[in-house]
Amino acid sequence: MRVPSTVSITETLNAPVGLAAVEHLRAVFGDRILHEQRTCDEIPTLWFARESIQQALTLIREQTFAGQRFEMLLDLTAIDERVRVNRAGQPASEFTVVYHLMSFSGNADLRLKVPLFDDDLHLPTATVLWPNANWYEREVWDMFGIRFDGHPNLYRLVLPPTWEGHALRKEHPARATEMEPFTLDDAQTDIEQEALKFKPEEWGMKRASKDSEFMFLNLGPNHPSVHGAFRIAVQLDGEILVDAVPDIGYHHRGAEKMGERQSWHTFIPYTDRIDYLGGVMNNLPYVMAVEKMAGIEVPERVKVIRVMLSEMFRICSHLLFYGTFAQDVGQLSPIFYMFVERERIFNIIESICGARMHPGWFRIGGVAQDLPQGWEVRIRELLDFMPARLDEYDSMVLNNGILKRRTQGVGAYTTQDAFDWGVTGAGLRATGYEWDMRKQRPYSGYENFEFDIPIAANGDCYDRCAVRVEEMRQSLRIIKQCVDNMPSGDYKSSHPLTTPPRKEKTMQDIETLINHFLSVSWGPVIPPNEVSMSIEATKGINSYYLISDGNTTSYRTRIRTPSFAHLQMIPAISRGFMVSDLIAIIASIDFVMADVDR
Amino acid sequence: MNWSLESAETAAAPQRGGSEMDEFIRRNVMMVKLEDMVAWGRKNSIWPFNFGLSCCYVEMATAFTSRHDLARFGAEVIRGTPRQADMIVIAGTVFRKMAPVVKQLYDQLLEPKWVISMGSCANSGGMYDIYSVVQGVDKFLPVDVYVSGCPPRPEALLQGLLLLQESIGNQRRPLSWVINEQGIIQREENEVQRVIRGPERIAATELRSPDEV
Numbered sequence: 008m009r010v011p012s013t014v015s016i017t018e019t020l021n022a023p024v025g026l027a028a029v030e031h032l033r034a035v036f037g038d039r040i041l042h043e044q045r046t047c048d049e050i051p052t053l054w055f056a057r058e059s060i061q062q063a064l065t066l067i068r069e070q071t072f073a074g075q076r077f078e079m080l081l082d083l084t085a086i087d088e089r090v091r092v093n094r095a096g097q098p099a100s101e102f103t104v105v106y107h108l109m110s111f112s113g114n115a116d117l118r119l120k121v122p123l124f125d126d127d128l129h130l131p132t133a134t135v136l137w138p139n140a141n142w143y144e145r146e147v148w149d150m151f152g153i154r155f156d157g158h159p160n161l162y163r164l165v166l167p168p169t170w171e172g173h174a175l176r177k178e179h180p181a182r183a184t185e186m187e188p189f190t191l192d193d194a195q196t197d198i199e200q201e202a203l204k205f206k207p208e209e210w211g212m213k214r215a216s217k218d219s220e221f222m223f224l225n226l227g228p229n230h231p232s233v234h235g236a237f238r239i240a241v242q243l244d245g246e247i248l249v250d251a252v253p254d255i256g257y258h259h260r261g262a263e264k265m266g267e268r269q270s271w272h273t274f275i276p277y278t279d280r281i282d283y284l285g286g287v288m289n290n291l292p293y294v295m296a297v298e299k300m301a302g303i304e305v306p307e308r309v310k311v312i313r314v315m316l317s318e319m320f321r322i323c324s325h326l327l328f329y330g331t332f333a334q335d336v337g338q339l340s341p342i343f344y345m346f347v348e349r350e351r352i353f354n355i356i357e358s359i360c361g362a363r364m365h366p367g368w369f370r371i372g373g374v375a376q377d378l379p380q381g382w383e384v385r386i387r388e389l390l391d392f393m394p395a396r397l398d399e400y401d402s403m404v405l406n407n408g409i410l411k412r413r414t415q416g417v418g419a420y421t422t423q424d425a426f427d428w429g430v431t432g433a434g435l436r437a438t439g440y441e442w443d444m445r446k447q448r449p450y451s452g453y454e455n456f457e458f459d460i461p462i463a464a465n466g467d468c469y470d471r472c473a474v475r476v477e478e479m480r481q482s483l484r485i486i487k488q489c490v491d492n493m494p495s496g497d498y499k500s501s502h503p504l505t506t507p508p509r510k511e512k513t514m515q516d517i518e519t520l521i522n523h524f525l526s527v528s529w530g531p532v533i534p535p536n537e538v539s540m541s542i543e544a545t546k547g548i549n550s551y552y553l554i555s556d557g558n559t560t561s562y563r564t565r566i567r568t569p570s571f572a573h574l575q576m577i578p579a580i581s582r583g584f585m586v587s588d589l590i591a592i593i594a595s596i597d598f599v600m601a602d603v604d605r
Numbered sequence: 606m607n608w609s610l611e612s613a614e615t616a617a618a619p620q621r622g623g624s625e626m627d628e629f630i631r632r633n634v635m636m637v638k639l640e641d642m643v644a645w646g647r648k649n650s651i652w653p654f655n656f657g658l659s660c661c662y663v664e665m666a667t668a669f670t671s672r673h674d675l676a677r678f679g680a681e682v683i684r685g686t687p688r689q690a691d692m693i694v695i696a697g698t699v700f701r702k703m704a705p706v707v708k709q710l711y712d713q714l715l716e717p718k719w720v721i722s723m724g725s726c727a728n729s730g731g732m733y734d735i736y737s738v739v740q741g742v743d744k745f746l747p748v749d750v751y752v753s754g755c756p757p758r759p760e761a762l763l764q765g766l767l768l769l770q771e772s773i774g775n776q777r778r779p780l781s782w783v784i785n786e787q788g789i790i791q792r793e794e795n796e797v798q799r800v801i802r803g804p805e806r807i808a809a810t811e812l813r814s815p816d817e818v
Contacts (some may be wrong), residue, residue, distance in 0.1 A: 166702070166737065167701060167702040174736055174737070179736070180736060181735060181736060182734045182735065182736070183730060183734055183735060183736055183737075183738055183739070183740050184734055184740065186736060188744075189701065189704075189739050189740065189744050189745075190744070190745070191704055191705065191708055191744070191745040195705075196705045196708050196709065199704075199705035200705050200706075200709065203702075203705070203706075228703065228706055229656055229657075229706060229710060231655050231685055235657065235658070235659065235662070236658055236659070236700070236703050256702050257700055257702050257703045257706075258658070258659060258698070258700060258703075259700060259702065259737045260659075260698055260700070260733050260735060260737060260738060261733070261735035261736055261737045261738070264735060264736070265733075265735055276732065277732070280659075280660060283659065283660035283663065284663065327663070342670065343670050343671050344671075346667060346670035346671060346672065347670075347671055347672065349667070350667070350672045358818040361815060363664075363756075363758065364660060364663065364664065364756055365660065365755065365756070376815065377816075379815065379816050379817050379818050380816060380817050380818065381817065381818040382818055384818065385818065600659070601659055601660065
């Protein structure tokens, strides 16, 4: 099933900032820009050699373009290019390192690529420019074996320290059943436990200062307050936190490797489980990215259904955050109230999608089925019921004096810190910076809705909670507009790459039969291209960077998750506080470990 | 061990011919074998260890909250330390990096201890046949009850818990440690639920249409 590419690769770049940056880089580097790649997301993509990448990154970090800056290193990852077929025009490369930079003030993106070869896998670190490059580079080392010269502690981040090989290289086995059967005898347990032991010296930490001996406290990987399989090694001087080292990778499900194995269609359920509180909202950036490569335009009804369900999951996720946040600072009862609403929303979601947490209900080119008859009744009940309950929770939680004293002024950071550490979502808005993908780069028809972007001023734990509470009210507003104005029409596009195809296009004659058979057995073939698609997920910017090599599976699936960036910031914002404040800080970040380790 | 509660108003009148003392004893004294009593107590106070790995833990937590209320079955007392818990629910994916930690936590539970494997990942690896995931927690732990689903609904966990309670209630463990071979509890092979419930499920003919709420 070959379908001609309908993607129009336009000459226009997405914003004046991007254009100015590219022109400036052209003027400075000239021939040293190896190639200017065109991708269907229209993000300017420039190739630099290893020798000039640091200079280019420094220039982008320090210069302004059309009066604006590229504030954030949104993502840093790599591609194993060795078996890729369709890379016409791109410089020769076996492993390509990709930098995704984002300008918030100018609302633009820029992508830089560096070609490397297997016998010489190293390039200069970017940690001196962006502090959040630290974990991204460690992840690339862990997954691809690419070294970053000058990195302060290039250890494995995600896989166990005893692991052999680099998982995202094409020669590494994907399936557990392809590898040696897993066993865990006592001797092996001891070896693994010894490897997980925290050694302060490796992190440049001293065991004692001039006048006191430090205490090292291990929090996790199973601890009620770390919200999943997450571990922090804490260095204490008395009760005061001197430093903290987050240790992740206890929740790595290999979702990116899975993307190279599942067909475009059958990867959808795996996206649900990335941010497992976000449900179908996780499907959205993925299916939109695939649709962009396939050139599918979805009907209006599909867009509104998608928005409605995504916003319901946003409320669900925020309610769980709200309850656990109150619980972690000592209020045990609110969560029991809040789960009542969660159950109500799950009832609605179940009546529409047939499942509670992970419906996997969006499809390439539409949704799985049309809304059932009478779908709006329960939603209207919820819209009537919930605002009063949210007001009640305000008086129970947000106006509670103890909670205020525990969280106000704790774990505060500025907008600049947020940019430096790659913080997006409510964590960024709590610092007073009004940025929301739904407003700034509307997708799936968000431009047609009326809603406000709540912000706060202090960027502390309390503000992060207050912003999310207000976001729930805005989500209710959006859902109300969806119910009132649900367009009629199809729940699936009529594009031939829509998967599975519409029923009336399946059983008519031999052509439609074959088309349907291939589409559900092999899955659709997506034309070769690259695309990056970002949405405002429950926790911040969630972005899928997909590379199609003209096959039934993705060549490379990169999932940029907000929680990964947010966790890296914990040491920077918790130094000088006490252990109990650390718990409040962790609770206020609102992460799930599946969203960190993927 | 049979017993029931009755309210004073509706309780049956004292039987003719019996003395008042007999009736008093019937109502207030329970004759029982000690091992039955212990099995009954164990069955109705399974304290779970506060342990979660991934998505399933959210549904497990939902089972504790108001709608489902695990407290009805005496299993809501979550313990933060394995030393005080009777049961561990492996709620979520068992990762290669996490496996030694899970093993250590299981070893720290005091006997008698039980394991519920919750969700497809813990049961068999589920949809994650991938390098970093152990293909089922039973690769290194003995499992008493498997709860299916991805993630299982809270009701499914409740059913799993009731099955575990039933099996604990039928077990007669020695009251203290014994040196001979009788001290080893041989777990009975339970009949698979699929077989037990199969006929009832197959008998269902009227299924709800997905086109209606």
